Amino acid sequence: MVTTLDKEGIIEVLRSIPDPEIPVINIDELGILRDVILTGDHVEVVITPTYSGCPAMTQIESDIRAKLHEHGIDNIVVRMTYQPAWTTDWMSEEAKEKLRKYGISPPGRMHNAIVPLVVDSVVCPHCGSFQTAVVSEFGSTACKALYQCQDCKEPFDYFKSI
Amino acid sequence: MTKQEALGKYLLRLADTNLILGQRLAEWCGTGPFLEEDLAMTNISLDLFGTAEALLKYACEVEGKGRTADELTFRRPEREFTNILLVEQPNVDFGATILRQLFVDAFDYYHYSELSKSSDPIIAGVAAKASKETTYHLRHSESWVIRLGDGTEESHQRMQNALNELWRFTDEQFEMNEVDAMLIEERIAVDLAPIKAKWLEKVIPVLSEATLQIPENTFMQRGGREGKHSEHFGFLLAEMHYIPRAYPDATW
Ligand SMILES: [Zn+2]
Numbered sequence: 149m150v151t152t153l154d155k156e157g158i159i160e161v162l163r164s165i166p167d168p169e170i171p172v173i174n175i176d177e178l179g180i181l182r183d184v185i186l187t188g189d190h191v192e193v194v195i196t197p198t199y200s201g202c203p204a205m206t207q208i209e210s211d212i213r214a215k216l217h218e219h220g221i222d223n224i225v226v227r228m229t230y231q232p233a234w235t236t237d238w239m240s241e242e243a244k245e246k247l248r249k250y251g252i253s254p255p256g257r258m259h260n261a262i263v264p265l266v267v268d269s270v271v272c273p274h275c276g277s278f279q280t281a282v283v284s285e286f287g288s289t290a291c292k293a294l295y296q297c298q299d300c301k302e303p304f305d306y307f308k309s310i
Numbered sequence: 311m312t313k314q315e316a317l318g319k320y321l322l323r324l325a326d327t328n329l330i331l332g333q334r335l336a337e338w339c340g341t342g343p344f345l346e347e348d349l350a351m352t353n354i355s356l357d358l359f360g361t362a363e364a365l366l367k368y369a370c371e372v373e374g375k376g377r378t379a380d381e382l383t384f385r386r387p388e389r390e391f392t393n394i395l396l397v398e399q400p401n402v403d404f405g406a407t408i409l410r411q412l413f414v415d416a417f418d419y420y421h422y423s424e425l426s427k428s429s430d431p432i433i434a435g436v437a438a439k440a441s442k443e444t445t446y447h448l449r450h451s452e453s454w455v456i457r458l459g460d461g462t463e464e465s466h467q468r469m470q471n472a473l474n475e476l477w478r479f480t481d482e483q484f485e486m487n488e489v490d491a492m493l494i495e496e497r498i499a500v501d502l503a504p505i506k507a508k509w510l511e512k513v514i515p516v517l518s519e520a521t522l523q524i525p526e527n528t529f530m531q532r533g534g535r536e537g538k539h540s541e542h543f544g545f546l547l548a549e550m551h552y553i554p555r556a557y558p559d560a561t562w
Contacts, residue, residue, distance in 0.1 A: 197360065199356070199357055199360065199443055200356075200357050200358075200359075200360025200361045200363075200364065200436075200439055200440060200443060201332075201355075201356030201357045201358065201359045201360030201361070201363075202356075202360065203356060229435075230364055230432075230435040230436055230438075230439050231431065231432075231434070231435030231438065231439075232435075232438075233435065233438045233439035233442060234439070235442075283346060284346035284347070284349065284350060285350065285446060285449060285450045286346070286349050286350035286353040286354070286446075286450065287349065288349065289353075290353045290356055290357060290443075294346060308446065310442045310443070310446075
């Protein structure tokens with residue numbers, strides 16, 4: 149290995165990888181990147197899927213390999229973990245603000261509670277109105293639902309709390 | 311049967327039910343009644359495939375013969391699949407699809423919540439994740455069953471036809487055999503009797519709000535656990551297996 153990067157350095161490099169479907173936030177901000185483990189001869193990157201069937205995981209794995217390769221790291225093990233289950237609570241307030249500016253209403257706090265069996269009340273990311281209605285529980289990707297604002301009439305994506 | 315063999319069978323059974331329902335829902339891709347529901351069907355399908363894949367990978371590990379999740383998916387013959395019969399039933403129309411989904415979602419909702427306490431950490435992890443996703447599935451199917459059942463004359467009739475057809479496949483979800491007995495003792499699997507009680511408590515009021523009548527004196531169908539499938543299953547597999555059989559060992 150020709151790299152001189154330590155764990156923090158590698159995490160910093162990986163932070164330059166955007167989520168393939170929501171490019172305004174990176175894989176660390178989204179909570180997909182769980183850990184980086186340096187052993188004698190290789191770097192292990194631990195990732196978790198947002199949803200069980202997230203089709204972007206293969207893309208993310210190959211992005212991780214390509215990015216580390218640019219920094220002289222070739223001996224890479226990417227390990228997928230399901231536990232603990234991904235939660236939108238891992239997203240920072242800063243990341244949520246980025247989503248809002250991008251036009252996606254960010255998820256509310258779960259506090260480890262179970263997902264309720266009723267529809268969430270959601271704020272319009274365009275005008276801040278609470279007068280919004282769900283159009284569809286499933287949006288363009290598994291992690292989003294489709295809403296419409298009753299005040300400014302704009303349709304928007306809501307990043308579901310889970 | 312060793313504990314290891316029981317675990318292998320158990321994992322396959324859970325995986326297959328997810329896999330086959332995922333395949334059925336994927337048939338709606340591009341043919342949904344409107345765009346949002348097309349997306350919903352395929353998103354739910356992806357969740358089911360993801361759960362199936364995680365369970366199949368673990369099943370391969372437990373089996374220890376070096377097979378992969380793809381091999382189990384694409385190279386097993388019909389009699390080796392142990393999914394419940396309900397999930398292989400044809401989509402028919404959106405109403406029948408969504409009613410079948412309600413039956414499975416309500417089961418998954420209570421089942422995964424219990425299974426997330428499994429003494430097997432991998433099963434517990436997969437179940438905890440699936441449990442959260444299932445809540446969204448159940449919200450979706452429940453509201454549609456009520457809207458369509460208590461909807462127009464046409465939608466009501468279609469939902470009632472679907473219920474008359476599908477009710478006989480619901481009891482198989484709660485069937486237990488020596489695999490369950492062995493794994494319940496190890497606190498790996500969960501007892502399905504209390505799950506059935508909760509399922510009925512959830513589903514009956516939804517059907518009643520949807521103004522639908524549960525058919526009486528239904529003879530409950532079974533056989534999936536032993537790989538005995540309905541006549542629809544061969545056609546489903548033929549489609550699912552077509553590409554890998556036409557181009558063996560092709561890779562992306
Ligand atoms: Zn608005």
